[in-house]
Amino acid sequence: MDGGRRGKPVGGVLRRLLNQIGGALVFPLLAIGISFLIGAVIIIATGNNPVAAYVALITGAFGSPSAIGRTLVNATPLVFTGLGVAVAFRAGLFNIGGEGQVFIGAITAAGLGVALGPLGLLATLVCLLGCILTGFLWGAIPGFLKAFFGAHEVVTTIMLNFIAINLATYLALNTLRGEGLVPGTDTVAAAVRLPLIGLGLGRANYGILLGILAAVVAYVLLWRTGRGFQIRAVGLSPGAANYAGMGIKANTVLALAIGGAFCALGGFVQVIGVEGKMSIPFVANLGFNGIGVALLGRTHPVGVVFGALLFGGLQAGAQQMQFATDVPLSLSDVLLAVILLFVTATKIVEFVVGKRARTLAAGTRLDEGLGR
Amino acid sequence: MEDVLGLIGSVLASAIRYATPLVLAALGGLFSERSGVVNIGLEGLMLISAFTGVVGAYFSGNVIVGVLFALAGGLVFSLIHAIMCVTFEADQIISGVAINLLALGGTGFLMVLIFGSGGTSPRIGGFSEVPIPLLSQIPIIGPAFFNQSPLVYLMFLLIPLTFFVVYRTPFGLRLRATGEAPEAVDTAGVSVTRMRYYGVALSGLLAALGGAYFSMDQLSAFTERMTAGAGFIALAALISGRWNPIGAAVAALVFGFAQAVTFRIAQDAIPLEFLQMFPYILTIVALAAFGGRAIAPAAVGKPYRKE
Numbered sequence: 001m002d003g004g005r006r007g008k009p010v011g012g013v014l015r016r017l018l019n020q021i022g023g024a025l026v027f028p029l030l031a032i033g034i035s036f037l038i039g040a041v042i043i044i045a046t047g048n049n050p051v052a053a054y055v056a057l058i059t060g061a062f063g064s065p066s067a068i069g070r071t072l073v074n075a076t077p078l079v080f081t082g083l084g085v086a087v088a089f090r091a092g093l094f095n096i097g098g099e100g101q102v103f104i105g106a107i108t109a110a111g112l113g114v115a116l117g118p119l120g121l122l123a124t125l126v127c128l129l130g131c132i133l134t135g136f137l138w139g140a141i142p143g144f145l146k147a148f149f150g151a152h153e154v155v156t157t158i159m160l161n162f163i164a165i166n167l168a169t170y171l172a173l174n175t176l177r178g179e180g181l182v183p184g185t186d187t188v189a190a191a192v193r194l195p196l197i198g199l200g201l202g203r204a205n206y207g208i209l210l211g212i213l214a215a216v217v218a219y220v221l222l223w224r225t226g227r228g229f230q231i232r233a234v235g236l237s238p239g240a241a242n243y244a245g246m247g248i249k250a251n252t253v254l255a256l257a258i259g260g261a262f263c264a265l266g267g268f269v270q271v272i273g274v275e276g277k278m279s280i281p282f283v284a285n286l287g288f289n290g291i292g293v294a295l296l297g298r299t300h301p302v303g304v305v306f307g308a309l310l311f312g313g314l315q316a317g318a319q320q321m322q323f324a325t326d327v328p329l330s331l332s333d334v335l336l337a338v339i340l341l342f343v344t345a346t347k348i349v350e351f352v353v354g355k356r357a358r359t360l361a362a363g364t365r366l367d368e369g370l371g372r
Numbered sequence: 373m374e375d376v377l378g379l380i381g382s383v384l385a386s387a388i389r390y391a392t393p394l395v396l397a398a399l400g401g402l403f404s405e406r407s408g409v410v411n412i413g414l415e416g417l418m419l420i421s422a423f424t425g426v427v428g429a430y431f432s433g434n435v436i437v438g439v440l441f442a443l444a445g446g447l448v449f450s451l452i453h454a455i456m457c458v459t460f461e462a463d464q465i466i467s468g469v470a471i472n473l474l475a476l477g478g479t480g481f482l483m484v485l486i487f488g489s490g491g492t493s494p495r496i497g498g499f500s501e502v503p504i505p506l507l508s509q510i511p512i513i514g515p516a517f518f519n520q521s522p523l524v525y526l527m528f529l530l531i532p533l534t535f536f537v538v539y540r541t542p543f544g545l546r547l548r549a550t551g552e553a554p555e556a557v558d559t560a561g562v563s564v565t566r567m568r569y570y571g572v573a574l575s576g577l578l579a580a581l582g583g584a585y586f587s588m589d590q591l592s593a594f595t596e597r598m599t600a601g602a603g604f605i606a607l608a609a610l611i612s613g614r615w616n617p618i619g620a621a622v623a624a625l626v627f628g629f630a631q632a633v634t635f636r637i638a639q640d641a642i643p644l645e646f647l648q649m650f651p652y653i654l655t656i657v658a659l660a661a662f663g664g665r666a667i668a669p670a671a672v673g674k675p676y677r678k679e
Contacts, residue, residue, distance in 0.1 A: 094465065145656065145660050156656055158601070158604040292473060330477045331477070333476055335477075336477070338474070340467075341452070341466075341467055341474070344462045346460070347461045
């Protein structure tokens with residue numbers, strides 16, 4: 001998975017890219033297939049017709065402009081949280097703190113957005129930068145604790161989730177409490193909000209384009225800059241990176257901080273894009289689902305975007321499915337869980353496709369360098 | 373003076389109640405991780421068993437049947453994790469995340485199918501306190517240690533038992549060796565696969581007791597997402613306690629104590645949100661100050677493939 005070095009002929013790069021994409025798609029597609037098969041058995045067990053349920057599910061996700069709009073709205077914050085988890089993962093660090101980082105971003109966006117309302121689009125930009133800054137600083141805390149005190153990032157990011165959620169909740173209900181009947185902050189002025197795309201896509205807004213831009217930024221950062229090379233080197237082989245004089249401590253702090261900034265932007269697009277305010281209770285599980293999105297997307301920015309669309313689509317489609325059949329909404333979570341279960345199960349593919357797949361499977365391990 | 377003693381006693385008692393599911397799940401995670409399988413799915417294992425326990429207790433009217441159902445739920449889900457991680461060599465962290473999501477979706481799904489709607493299940497007859505004669509009359513420690521529900525007593529028994537099994541039995545030696553040097557275990561003629569299945573299955577059973585505590589003791593019903601991150605805190609306790617049963621239990625008890633204290637003191641002076649932050653801040657500070665440089669079992673997270 002080294003995304004090409006400079007100075008190679010374009011044809012070779014393209015061919016390699018296609019091979020990579022083909023290899024990268026085998027496991028997710030197989031996992032999706034298995035998941036829908038298991039889902040069909042579950043649907044039959046509930047006395048429903050799986051074909052009808054799946055038709056409703058897919059129509060509800062992609063069948064009309066408004067369905068696509070709902071999918072995009074669901075997917076947008078997940079692109080950011082997925083990227084936030086993925087960047088840290090590349091450094092061999094497991095960021096479970098996305099949930100709290102989303103809350104930090106959301107309260108920052110709501111606070112700045114309300115305060116700077118008259119500035120219009122300039123305020124949007126300030127909100128964006130503010131979220132990057134607060135997310136970066138919040139994400140740096142577990143990095144700092146890991147680098148200088150040896151505190152395991154899995155523990156500290158989990159703890160920081162609870163702290164961030166409580167902190168943001170307090171601010172939204174007290175310091176920044178708005179006038180409205182729904183508990184939470186005031187609503188951000190319309191001029192500050194991300195514009196709707198239109199085209200019948202409903203509430204879908206330009207946040208999704210920001211998400212794609214963020215994926216490009218993450219790709220360039222990780223594969224086209226020296227710092228990104230260092231971050232990946234620390235993830236693949238901390239010992240070798242250290243020997244090569246790359247500061248493990250600095251890269252640890254930086255990777256988690258950048259991850260925090262991406263996750264905080266998930267809060268930004270939710271507040272400035274979709275809701276216009278931070279209401280309490282704020283939408284839950286954006287950060288935790290970001291873990292699933294990142295892993296489904298093999299911690300690659302392109303994969304993350306597709307992973308987020310799959311998550312968002314299944315969530316949107318499930319409502320239609322529940323409406324059209326008696327299958328409960330939660331089936332979408334079950335389907336996603338089964339996809340995740342199988343997406344790295346390389347041995348299964350050996351049973352299905354034969355030993356040849358082993359070469360494909362090589363290099364798909366995500367756990368190299370984790371748990372150091 | 374009597375009042376102060378009474379207060380200390382009741383804070384201690386509630387600290388132990390908060391800590392009970394955390395200790396149980398952390399001990400479970402210990403068996404899994406010592407065998408070399410990361411178990412980030414403790415949260416899901418507790419959630420599904422909290423649910424299956426309520427289903428068992430609701431339809432049988434018997435709390436013991438409920439516990440058996442909880443154990444079965446935890447066992448089945450942990451075996452899914454084992455099949456994926458050990459047999460199919462899936463990524464252990466992804467599988468754990470999937471177990472959490474599967475439990476979340478699965479319980480939501482089954483709530484609708486079995487009880488007709490999501491949210492909260494009908495009430496069941498749960499556990500109640502069983503005071504131990506005489507001992508429960510001792511000031512301070514009486515109410516804390518000797519006037520609790522059976523699951524709390526079980527938790528206290530399981531801490532030394534886990535220590536004994538892990539450090540003083542051939543099984544424990546093999547389990548630890550599987551997590552540190554699977555090649556050596558394999559060479560010695562012990563099946564790495566089998567040891568890891570045992571480890572993960574034990575994590576399911578112990579986490580199930582933690583789950584049962586939530587739905588059949590703390591509350592006599594199941595509510596969606598009722599474990600609310602406890603599995604992650606148990607994981608944190610396990611790591612803070614450096615994969616040692618006593619250490620993990622102490623970490624969980626300290627956390628429970630912090631939680632109990634914050635809800636007794638200064639409710640009016642300090643906003644609720646800040647009180648709720650306190651146990652987590654304390655854990656971070658404690659970890660940074662004393663518990664740093666946690667060394668995981670060497671082979672944890674890596675699938676073992678015979679050469």
